[in-house]
């Protein structure tokens with residue numbers, strides 16, 4: 231047989247080739263270039279909170295690092311004492327019990343679990359319903375597992391929720407998973423119990439596993455509170471809900487999250503986790519217990535800080551003639567572009583001419599075209615300055 235020579239492109243799987251470029255990787259490159267060119271950059275591109283962890287968390291991190299036993303191989307599924315602390319927090323916060331042994335699994339950040347969930351449930355040709363726009367990992371995970379992404383448009387007129395009546399008319403016979411994310415990135419929408427009840431009914435009718443991403447569970451504004459899918463009777467039989475320490479506690483770099491939900495679904499996910507990963511550094515898990523025990527006041531302060539930034543940015547953009555809604559939760563402002571620019575062009579213009587980094591909406595899905603996402607990850611003055619710099623541009 232004739233060999234055609236070693237070609238790396240030929241070796242790369244079609245699953246990987248099928249992935250579109252990762253918007254945040256592109257953004258990081260563009261930001262780096264802008265900084266290198268000497269620009270005074272305001273980086274509102276990623277979901278990387280600037281608020282540091284509470285001093286008590288850092289204190290615990292240092293203390294636990296001194297305990298030599300903590301440096302040994304971690305427990306695969308997570309420290310029992312952290313899982314117990316999560317169960318107590320969950321009960322107090324949502325009034326719903328979860329069993330620490332069988333219904334909680336510790337993750338290396340929620341992104342990791344959200345990607346592996348597709349490896350657990352998706353065979354070649356299976357489908358997963360994915361919101362559009364959305365945090366990219368849901369669709370990328372499905373594609374990497376060899377599955378098909380079934381888009382669920384999130385539209386403003388539908389409160390940024392999927393329209394289940396429309397979806398019901400599609401062929402969903404191959405669909406296995408339903409991804410959701412509330413508080414929502416990028417739109418800032420919240421869910422309520424009525425909507426989650428609809429989700430559970432739709433999932434039951436179509437025999438779907440619900441994967442609800444609650445990375446922003448505690449960051450809500452104007453007195454609103456997020457609800458858990460597990461507060462809906464019957465949800466637990468088919469739900470995995472992904473939580474994160476990254477945003478609420480400013481612990482993004484730690485890579486620490488957890489999933490709660492149905493014991494059998496969770497056990498299936500655990501079977502992938504134990505093969506691919508080897509647990510999470512115990513120092514991080516022990517310090518995370520301190521995060522969960524912080525007084526409500528500490529979290530309230532975080533929400534107030536993001537809300538103040540939101541108010542400056544939204545009021546400022548609306549003052550320039552944009553039509554921007556106040557997000558109800560999360561750390562983003564989802565802004566419709568009021569000029570004749572597509573989202574990539576507009577994002578590039580803002581970097582090049584104003585030194586402001588935003589995420590082009592199309593990077594989060596085709597429904598995101600025509601939008602920019604501003605992250606609230608810089609102080610109030612930077613939000614003001616962002617508005618001033620946009621005001622100074624001519625369109």
Ligand SMILES: Cc1ncc(COP(=O)(O)O)c(C=O)c1O
Pocket residue numbers: 277338339340341342365411415443445473474475476482485486487
């Ligand atoms: C909606 C959403 N889910 C999950 C994540 C990832 O969180 P983690 O740091 O826990 O992996 C992010 C991060 O930006 C996010 O925006």
